[in-house]
Amino acid sequence: MGDIKIKITDRDGAVHHLSAPTDMNMNLMEVCKSYELPVEGVCGGMAMCASCQVYIHTDQHVGERNDDEEAMLDDAYHVKSNSRLGCQMPITQDLDGAEIELAPEEP
């Protein structure tokens, strides 16, 4: 399994092309942080904050929210139907080619 390619638009509209390894047990939030994108990951990846919220623009990559994620997004701001929490999205081959946008920061 090699690296996958993801396109991420940050909060200033700049587009970043990332390469992420599928064999290091990483999630999307961790990949963003390793590329120094402004994703705080306040709760450390436990679906207890919404600082890693992203919008998935490519339909086939949206995937399904787990229960904790659903519950967290219930209380979050700027939630859309294609919102996901980056920390709950493992980097697997399935995510190759995804086009993602960072959600605005919480007020």
Added chain:
Amino acid sequence: MIKTDIIIVGAGPVGLFTVFEAGLMKLRCHLIDAIPQPGGQLSEIYPKKPIYDIPGYPTVLAGELVDKLMEQAEPFKAGFTLGERAEEIEELANGNFLVTTSQGTKHEAPVVMIAGGLGSFEPRKPQIENLSDFENSGVHYMVKDPDQFEGKELVISGGGDSALDWAVYFAEKNSFVHLVHRSDRFRAHKDSLAKAYELEKQGKMKIHTFAEVKQLNGNGQLETIIIETKEESTAIDTALWFPLFGLSPKLGPIGKWGLQIEKNAISVDTFDYQTNRSGIYAIGDVNTYPGKLKLILCGFHEATLAVQSAYKRIYPEKKVTLKYTTVQGVQGFE
């Protein structure tokens, strides 16, 4: 006026361990924290989660680690100013620092150690236009002194365990509680949820799902809360609303203390973790330096070195010798 040797901003694990290290050097500490209990992120965000990288503990629940740190620090009788955020810092003529909190509580000491973690936890606020009108007269973002609310009718909003636990607590104590949540999914313990539904059956609580508080009315003081669902609007005549939507950390006022800030963290010299302001140290997740790792264990090490330096600042004429606890034990303060 609270006077001490070291003012510690932040009562998370690193702040708490600082009390112990300082105590070994016979230095007294007073901690300030914005949330009403010690433990920082560990007690506020993940008390029941296991941590695997604390030396000596293959696994320890975050909340338990806080208890252990409190136990370790206990002999050194630290003071705590909780539920108040450290706002301002001033340098006095005698060389000491004066730190004032959001409630005006003043603290004076020759040394300040900022163990602020990711910042002070601030409540996530609902988006209601006239919210600020009622922030000191009816709207509460935290529950401090629960006794004053017993027997009253109150509205609690939120879907997490904070909202649910407080709703159950108050309903069990003769307060009629309206629990309001945007969906019907609660992010809380099954037991708490079961208790809540039981209390609803007993007529002590009403759970409003797919509902939100949309309007606040009152003349100077909160008088009515309007709850809306897709179908209807309900007006509750009460002066108490607790929006418990969780807390999120912000560096806050510390960012304006004249310190060098890089990416929401305070730059320090790794010689002794002092900031660019002599006498002010930054330890734990709040600091940054080349090679920094945001680990609790790193914060513990930083606290230890910072305390040695603080001692030299407070007692420049005394010689410092490292005494091992195995040699002399731990002699607490009276």
